[in-house]
Structures are given as C-alpha cells and as structure tokens.
Amino acid sequence: MALLEVRDLSITFHRKGEEPSVAVDNISFNVEPGQTVGLVGESGCGKSVTSLAIMGLLPSRGAKVGGSVTFEGEELLGLSQRELDERRGRDLGMVFQDPLSSLNPVVPIGLQISEVLERHRKLGRKEAKAEAAELLNRVGIPDPKRRLDEYPHQLSGGMRQRALIAIALACRPRLLIADEPTTALDVTIQAQILSLLSELVSGTDTALIMITHDLGVVAGLCDEVNVMYGGRIVERAQRHALFAEPRHPYTHGLLASIPRLDAPRGEKLVPIRGSVVDNIAWSRGCAFAPRCPSQLEECWSDPPELVDDRGGMLRCHNPVEVAPMAAEGAR
Amino acid sequence: MSDDVLVTIDDLKVHFPIKRGIVLDRTVGYVYAVDGVSLTINRGETYGLVGESGCGKTTLGRALLRLVEPTDGRADFDGTDLSTLKGEELRTMRRRMQMVFQDPLSSLDPRQSVESLLVEGMRAHGLDKGKEQTHQRLKELLAAVGLPESALRRYPHEFSGGQRQRIGIARALAVEPDLIVADEPVSALDVSVQAQVVNLLEELQDELGLTYLVIAHDLAVVRHISDRIGVMYLGSMVEEADSDELYRQPLHPYTRALLSAIPVPDPVVEDSREQILLSGDLPSPADPPTGCRFHTRCPWRQETLCDTDRPQLREIGEGHRVACHYAEDILEGRLSPHEVEPELVQPDAVTS
Ligand SMILES: Nc1ncnc2c1ncn2[C@@H]1O[C@H](COP(=O)(O)OP(=O)(O)OP(=O)(O)O)[C@@H](O)[C@H]1O
Ligand SMILES: Nc1ncnc2c1ncn2[C@@H]1O[C@H](COP(=O)(O)OP(=O)(O)OP(=O)(O)O)[C@@H](O)[C@H]1O
Ligand code: SF4
Ligand code: SF4
Ligand SMILES: [Mg+2]
Ligand SMILES: [Mg+2]
Numbered sequence: 001m002a003l004l005e006v007r008d009l010s011i012t013f014h015r016k017g018e019e020p021s022v023a024v025d026n027i028s029f030n031v032e033p034g035q036t037v038g039l040v041g042e043s044g045c046g047k048s049v050t051s052l053a054i055m056g057l058l059p060s061r062g063a064k065v066g067g068s069v070t071f072e073g074e075e076l077l078g079l080s081q082r083e084l085d086e087r088r089g090r091d092l093g094m095v096f097q098d099p100l101s102s103l104n105p106v107v108p109i110g111l112q113i114s115e116v117l118e119r120h121r122k123l124g125r126k127e128a129k130a131e132a133a134e135l136l137n138r139v140g141i142p143d144p145k146r147r148l149d150e151y152p153h154q155l156s157g158g159m160r161q162r163a164l165i166a167i168a169l170a171c172r173p174r175l176l177i178a179d180e181p182t183t184a185l186d187v188t189i190q191a192q193i194l195s196l197l198s199e200l201v202s203g204t205d206t207a208l209i210m211i212t213h214d215l216g217v218v219a220g221l222c223d224e225v226n227v228m229y230g231g232r233i234v235e236r237a238q239r240h241a242l243f244a245e246p247r248h249p250y251t252h253g254l255l256a257s258i259p260r261l262d263a264p265r266g267e268k269l270v271p272i273r274g275s276v277v278d279n280i281a282w283s284r285g286c287a288f289a290p291r292c293p294s295q296l297e298e299c300w301s302d303p304p305e306l307v308d309d310r311g312g313m314l315r316c317h318n319p320v321e322v323a324p325m326a327a328e329g330a331r
Numbered sequence: 332m333s334d335d336v337l338v339t340i341d342d343l344k345v346h347f348p349i350k351r352g353i354v355l356d357r358t359v360g361y362v363y364a365v366d367g368v369s370l371t372i373n374r375g376e377t378y379g380l381v382g383e384s385g386c387g388k389t390t391l392g393r394a395l396l397r398l399v400e401p402t403d404g405r406a407d408f409d410g411t412d413l414s415t416l417k418g419e420e421l422r423t424m425r426r427r428m429q430m431v432f433q434d435p436l437s438s439l440d441p442r443q444s445v446e447s448l449l450v451e452g453m454r455a456h457g458l459d460k461g462k463e464q465t466h467q468r469l470k471e472l473l474a475a476v477g478l479p480e481s482a483l484r485r486y487p488h489e490f491s492g493g494q495r496q497r498i499g500i501a502r503a504l505a506v507e508p509d510l511i512v513a514d515e516p517v518s519a520l521d522v523s524v525q526a527q528v529v530n531l532l533e534e535l536q537d538e539l540g541l542t543y544l545v546i547a548h549d550l551a552v553v554r555h556i557s558d559r560i561g562v563m564y565l566g567s568m569v570e571e572a573d574s575d576e577l578y579r580q581p582l583h584p585y586t587r588a589l590l591s592a593i594p595v596p597d598p599v600v601e602d603s604r605e606q607i608l609l610s611g612d613l614p615s616p617a618d619p620p621t622g623c624r625f626h627t628r629c630p631w632r633q634e635t636l637c638d639t640d641r642p643q644l645r646e647i648g649e650g651h652r653v654a655c656h657y658a659e660d661i662l663e664g665r666l667s668p669h670e671v672e673p674e675l676v677q678p679d680a681v682t683s
Contacts, residue, residue: 042521042522042523043521140610140673142611142672142673142674142675143675156612156613156676158612159612186383186384186548186613187383187548187550187589187592187593188383188588188589188592188608188609189383189612189613190592191591191592191606191608191609192608192609192610194594195606195608213521213522214522214594215522215596216593216594216595216596216601217594218596219594219595219596219597219598219600219601220594220598220601220602239598240598240599243596243597243598243599244598244599250523253523254522254523255596257522257523257525257526258522258525258526258551258596259526259529259551259552259554259555259556260551260595260596260597261550261551261554261578261590261593261595262578262595262597262600263555264575265554265555265574265575268530268533269526269529269530269555270526271523271524271526271527271530272523272524272526272527273527275491275492275493275494275521275523275524276491276521277491
C-alpha cells in the first residue's frame, strides 16, 4: 500500500455570478514511503490547490473537492477539522513558498515549534524547548538557543524558511509537502535549502512532495515527476527518463525553451508558442492543442486519456519520439 | 576613449541615507547599495549584470539612467558626462536610454490603451509627427514585438504576461533608444513564455543594433543573452568576463559558488556535480563586512588581507577582471576551500 494515494482528485471553485472553474481535473498519483515525488507545471496549473486539498486546507465554502485522498489507507477527504488538525500535526508537514505568511509574526520562533511538540508529541515544557533548539540546529540555524526567543521578522528569508521546515519536521511527519519552498530565495540560499531538504528525507522513510515550476530543482531532487498542464497530469516518469526522453510535447517544449547554464552560447532557444490563455477546455480536446507543434486533427475533438507509456504515464495522441534539442546541444 | 564605447561607469556610488526620528529626521547610517562600481558597455553589445537580491543591480541601472542621483563617481553616455546635463538636455539624452521592467503589469498604466501608452513617449520626445506617420510607426512597433494591430485598442490587463512584456518592450522602442536597460525582463513570466521574450530581445538587437544592459538574478538567462557579464556582491563588482569565459573559468569564490548553486535541468549533470554550498546569509548592505565583502562567507578566506583590505577589480587574463586577493592561488589550486561557520545576519539592520 502506498503511503499516500490520490485518486481522481478534482477541485472546482464556485464564485457567485461566475461559471464554476475547474482548477484540478481528476488527477491520481501515489507517494511511497521515502519517495520524493515532483509536481511541476506553470503558474495556475493547479499545483498548490492539489497540495492544499491533500492537507485539508482549502476553504470549505467555494471550493468543491471530489475524489479520494488516502493516507496509509485512511480517507482524508471529509475528515473533521479536529481530525485533520491531528493528522497535520502528526503525519503531514507542509512548507510554503512564503514563510513569513505561514509563521505567526507575534510569537517567538521557539514557542511556535515547542507548541507543536507539546500538542502533538505530548512533550513537557522543558523537553519541548530543548527539542525545539535541537530542531533549529538540525535545519542549520546558527546559535539556535538564542534564536528561540526571536520573532520571524528578525530572521532573514532563508532562516525563516529553515524555521518553517523545523516546524514541519517537529512531529516527524511521514509526508512532507513543499510548495515552491525556494522560489522566493536567492540561488545560493536556495541551494542550502534544497540540500537540507534532500538530507532530511534521504535515507529516512519520510516522503516528500516537491512542488515547483523549476525543472532544474526537479532534476536534482525527485525520484518520480508528475508534469501538470491545465489541471491535469499530462506526463509521469522517473526523473532520468523524463529528462532523457520527454514524451509529452509540453515537457519536450519546456526543456527546449529554457536556457541552460551549461549550454554553449549563441544557441537559439526554441520557445513554446502562445501562453496558457490559449488553452481549450479538456472536455473538448487536448488543452495544449493551440500551442502544440505535434497537434493532430483529433487533438481538437478528442480529449487524450492518461495511459501507460514506457514505464510511466502519458496523455497525448502524438508523443514525441526524439530527444529534446537542449539536451542534444549541451552534450 | 574608443568610439565603440557607449557607456562608461566609473567608481559609481549610490548610498541611501537611513533616516530615523520623526521631528529631527537624523541620518543614522547609509545603505551602501552601489559602492564603487566601474564598467564599460560597448555599442551593440549585451552586458549582463547578475547577483543576489539587494546587491545593487537595479540601483546601478537607475543611477545610469539618472533616475536616482549617484552619491559619487560618474556615468558617461556616448561620451557625455551625464551629471553635467540638466533639464532639456538631460531629457533629450534620456530618450536614448530606455528601461524595461520586471513586472510589466505594474509598470503599464492600466487605464491607458496600448496605443496611448506607446504614443505617450513618442509625443514627449517630439517623435509624434502627424497622424499618418505615427500610425505607421505604431504598426511597425507592434509587428516588431509580435503583437497584432488590434492590440492598439486594448488595455494591458487584457493580455497575458508575455504579451504585456512585449508591450513594455514596444514602449521602450517607441522612442528609438540606443540603450535598453532591461531589469529582470523575464523573471515574472511563466517558464514556457520566457524564451519568447529572450528571443525577441535578441532579434531586435540584431535588427536595430541596440545595446543592452540586462539585469537579472537568473544566471542561465543572463549567460544565454549576454556577451559580457558582471557579477555583483553587496554593492561591489566582484568579477567581470566574457560570458563563456565566466562559465568556463570562474575566478572569484562567489562566482564559483553562484554557478555551482544553479540547478541544471538534467539529472545526469545534477547527480555528478560538486556544489560549493555557501553558509550563512548575505550581510546587510547597511553594514557591509570590512575588507573583502565576501569574507564572511568565503570558503577560501585567508588570515591576511581578506578581513582588512578591500580587493580591487584587477585584470587576470584578457578581459577577465576579478576582485579577490587570492584569485591566482585559488586558480592554481594552491589554496583549498574550508568550512565556514555561518554568521548571523539580522535582516532589520537596514530598516528598523
Ligand atoms: N481560493 C480560490 N478561489 C478561486 N480560484 C482559485 C483559488 N485558489 C486557486 N484558484 C485557481 O485555481 C487554479 C490553480 O491554482 P494554483 O494556485 O493551484 O496554481 P499553481 O499551479 O500553484 O500556480 P503557481 O505556480 O502560480 O503557484 C488557478 O486558476 C487559480 O486561479
Ligand atoms: N530608494 C531607496 N532607498 C533606500 N534604500 C534603497 C532604495 N532603493 C534600493 N535600496 C536598497 O539598496 C540595496 C540595493 O537594492 P537594489 O534594488 O539595487 O538591489 P537589486 O540587486 O536590484 O536586488 P533585487 O534582485 O532584489 O532586485 C537594497 O538593500 C535596497 O533595500
Ligand atoms: S494530444 Fe495532441 S495537442 Fe495534445 S499534446 Fe498530444 S499531440 Fe499535442
Ligand atoms: S579576497 Fe579573500 S575573502 Fe575575498 S573572495 Fe578572495 S579569498 Fe575570499
Ligand atoms: Mg502555487
Ligand atoms: Mg532589482
């Protein structure tokens, strides 16, 4: 049994006087213990709402969630707030893009950590405080004992993200969800945080869902990658397979369009034409069709299904057969 | 000075006073945003400026365009010291230097149609020469940035991010500049759209012979688009080289760390590369470290010089400048990196 099973998850937002909008459309994936699974895709494709749905953090009014999310076989959707709270403290941890908005600005860092420890791990005051300092130390915050009494605004962006990771790890969760944990950080700080995350999960049975738009981050960190487009998963593959042999025209196009640090200069980038505003509805055909260089006539009338493909999954009528140009050029 | 040089920046400094107190408004310190930077940009070339948040990239660009008054040093544009220009002269010169911003939506007035956004600049600089001619020019501009003519009557919010950035570029081009300072031109855009804008900038340069100063924190984008690259750290230039050379042979410890920190979308590369992980945070530009500004995080820091003497940018190899006392020893492998204890940085030092 997988640690986390997401089955046919759909998320629809209802706003007064507006058509309901489908943000996530029947997505399914598993996360095994110890595994790092990537969710990638561009802005608005539904990455964050997927993670919020798993955590039970979507607003109960206005957002309709369908399908099933099971954690060690137990259904999470439909749990009461109290039960969810319990789960979130004990089994599920989450790290967001913007640490400042997820830390309480008026409570010292140490207290924010020890509160979690007291509530969920039933530690005493003193123990919790010592453990909080130990956690800060573990995430690489210098002089942790002094940090305990400081407020979030007294920490730099990178240190705040470390503090947030410490809170997420406080209860030794079985699953950690990181939603763009480094997007707001500088590259040298991003490298610190990514190496910290991979250190924390590798060799343990803690699983990690890594949400990012950065294919570079995925390439270094994830075992398996789900590529999302317009609220659906369009390709799933092991990390090496995905980059060596991207099968979906969107994945392929992304890899050809991003400049690589190690590519020789003067090579032209091959952009993907248009933008997501050109998408058509999945109910009509393939959402990517208006931008797709491999489109066929049927792509406009016949929605492709997600099917098994070379050890992964693929949703496309006309998959790519050749290696991406960027990879060819760089070697 | 050679004819090929369009921009010369010499020991430029921009220090922002930190004010405290409501009544007296005392100056209690300075943010050393740009602290002695020198560089030249040749006509028709793309100069890339990289470095982490707060290192002074934007301020340098703004000081060049005289959108902020430099504290010291000078900036020459096409052989003229910009500080000697006033009023009308400065305005005329400014037409030749345009800026493209990171966030196209916030830099475009939402109440103005695309047509009025484009005509505004032309009018201000007397380039609006009659209805017929202006319309012709607008059509050319839109074609140049790949937007349909129908865009003229529409408003910025009706466009996607990439299209808005095209409008921003068209607006800069409308006044026929020589130099475009592009500050993070693609970082607000979706990955799948960035390449469109990068290619557009390159095509326009080929066609119009433009000179670019491209400011970005994304070194992969900068390396792709630039002929030469300057790396900044805390208000200083620490290294400058030809774009390929910088990647092949980074000399400054900070550049090495920066290059090694950038994830490459290729698992084969990712699995095998050696990272130089820097410990600690960027110090505050209001309280920069003594000596070499990088010494608090430098894995090659030495007992002598590093903490006390500020290294000057000096040439090692053709066109390759570096500001490190020990660049040669590091290059030849005579010095090896060591662990660095992270020093604490208080983010508020600047603001509170
Ligand atoms: N509370 C909400 N009410 C209405 N629509 C929402 C809400 N939250 C998200 N959406 C919509 O759901 C879609 C998916 O949003 P989501 O935040 O998951 O995107 P994302 O993939 O995380 O993008 P990004 O990379 O920008 O973070 C978007 O179209 C968004 O506008
Ligand atoms: N008008 C101003 N008044 C006071 N301080 C300023 C002002 N503008 C910039 N600064 C400060 O100067 C320093 C350099 O800022 P600048 O915007 O030039 O950095 P940057 O390299 O462009 O960073 P980023 O990558 O975040 O855009 C920062 O510490 C910033 O807070
Ligand atoms: S289904 Fe058709 S339009 Fe969609 S990605 Fe595949 S080839 Fe392109
Ligand atoms: S001068 Fe010293 S501290 Fe500065 S980069 Fe060189 S070795 Fe490092
Ligand atoms: Mg998101
Ligand atoms: Mg800036």
